[in-house]
Amino acid sequence: MSPLSSGLLGDLDPTSDRAVFRQIADQLREAIDRGRFREGEKLPSEAELVDHYGVSRMTVRNSFSILQGEGLVHAEHGKGVYVRPRPPVRRLASDRFARRHREQGKSAFIVEADAVGSHPKVDSLEVKEEKASQDISTRLGSVRRVLARRRRYLLDGRPVEFATSYLPLDIARGTQIAEPNPGPGGIYARLEELGHRLDHFEEEIRARMPSPAEVKTLHLAAGVPVIHLIRTAFDTEGRAVEVCDTVMAADAYVLAYQLPAT
Amino acid sequence: MSPLSSGLLGDLDPTSDRAVFRQIADQLREAIDRGRFREGEKLPSEAELVDHYGVSRMTVRNSFSILQGEGLVHAEHGKGVYVRPRPPVRRLASDRFARRHREQGKSAFIVEADAVGSHPKVDSLEVKEEKASQDISTRLGSVRRVLARRRRYLLDGRPVEFATSYLPLDIARGTQIAEPNPGPGGIYARLEELGHRLDHFEEEIRARMPSPAEVKTLHLAAGVPVIHLIRTAFDTEGRAVEVCDTVMAADAYVLAYQLPAT
DNA sequence: CTCCTTTAGGTATCTAGACGAGTGGGCGAG
DNA sequence: CTCGCCCACTCGTCTAGATACCTAAAGGAG
Incomplete structure (x- = not known):
């Protein structure tokens, strides 16, 4: 049972002029903001998102790199991409x-x-x-x-x-x-x-x-x-x-x- | 006369375990830090760097994206990649x-x-x-x-x-x-x-x-x-x-x- | 039971190419 | 001479792989 079948993420809008990788990043960001993915939780893998959205892997990675640049997630080699926990200040x-x-x-x-x-x-x-x-x-x-x-x-x-x-x-x-x-x-x-x-x-x-x-x-x-x-x-x-x-x-x-x- | 023939940028070290796109980013960053490229000045185009280093375009773009993430450069669609000027504070x-x-x-x-x-x-x-x-x-x-x-x-x-x-x-x-x-x-x-x-x-x-x-x-x-x-x-x-x-x-x-x- | 190897599933890096779209200079028509 | 179009150059986006390396869990050797 993939987490993607449960409606956490929506579909792409092919008529939108917003780039596909931005749309995917938007959906992931919103899911994180809404608490669908919690701090420290693992996001769907690149392969899962490739299947879900029907795009190539580079496109998914591009989406992840946006979220990384915003400091929202971090990737762990060989494990997955995780919602970055906010450390105590x-x-x-x-x-x-x-x-x-x-x-x-x-x-x-x-x-x-x-x-x-x-x-x-x-x-x-x-x-x-x-x-x-x-x-x-x-x-x-x-x-x-x-x-x-x-x-x-x-x-x-x-x-x-x-x-x-x-x-x-x-x-x-x-x-x-x-x-x-x-x-x-x-x-x-x-x-x-x-x-x-x-x-x-x-x-x-x-x-x-x-x-x-x-x-x-x-x-x-x-x-x-x-x-x-x-x-x-x-x-x-x-x-x-x-x-x-x-x-x-x-x-x-x-x-x-x-x-x-x- | 390409700016690349004048020795502004070096070669890659194939024996290094540092990723190629990081090595390219390192060289560009150093050139900027040393003032070889000044504020507002245009960096070599993606195509020029592809020729110079003998890598694919995605690799060069990857290097640029690192420098963008550091706030060092910014890309202008149709024009080029420029050293970001520091605005007055x-x-x-x-x-x-x-x-x-x-x-x-x-x-x-x-x-x-x-x-x-x-x-x-x-x-x-x-x-x-x-x-x-x-x-x-x-x-x-x-x-x-x-x-x-x-x-x-x-x-x-x-x-x-x-x-x-x-x-x-x-x-x-x-x-x-x-x-x-x-x-x-x-x-x-x-x-x-x-x-x-x-x-x-x-x-x-x-x-x-x-x-x-x-x-x-x-x-x-x-x-x-x-x-x-x-x-x-x-x-x-x-x-x-x-x-x-x-x-x-x-x-x-x-x-x-x-x-x-x- | 412990330790090592294997293996499946992740991300990291890189290639080669295609098409889209913004910019600016050159050039020909008027 | 001026205007408008074309074209070369540039970055933006996307595809479809290949190879490398890391992690964790399963399974076999001892």
């Missing part, structure tokens, strides 16, 4: 850098993940001095070389975020900030101990499709964009003391901000 | 709802666009009462019906943003907020005149691939995600007085926020 609140959180000890990422019962992990740690890019140099106020701290964050084994912090050498060199483990409260706590009392942060947010390297690093499925966040930390003297460049899997995050109406 | 600063801006008179969108020499336009205006969705109802504090204000924003003829504001009926009904033109300073100015002095806004930001309807409304090219922003306005009594649901073309925006380090 991590909410980044605008007070996530509040000093009271910093004074707890553990890193914000770890604390937060533990709170919701996830298993957090940080890997790909790299700390080194390097030449500042044009953009980073501008943001930090014309520095030539910087300390770069790279790390990748994982939740329950899934990579969700890749971040690089850049700090001026005259601040970071020789301090615990230049160590792989910056100690309790993270680098912001160290910066304050070094006399750079933090005043505010500026964040810039963009969204775009990932580069191949980002797809690899974040294990991104087709049709998943990334959120690109660039944060600059300013001390009370108005100096930019850190720039953090973060690329996040867009399906794993929702960012929350609070704005004054002043 | 509109920067949304975190003080964009400051009261001082509201008191100017014109809408924030118009003022801002005029300032950078763009031609702004607002269309698709629709104002009506309707049943609140579950989500909107929750955000507004269990209201059943709301006033919905829908509009689309265009810059220089290009649609960039589609927004819907929802307001509780007991606040908006019968006021100028229920009119297509809410008057100088927009609905926030009207809300304050009605005694709902604004205290702060909360914004939630997500990024995802657009639905087909959003592709149509925003004239989105392939490989362009959308930024989905949901803003809730609170008055000084802590009541949610408006929810604004906005879908933006991600390639047209960068959002900027300022966070206190408190």
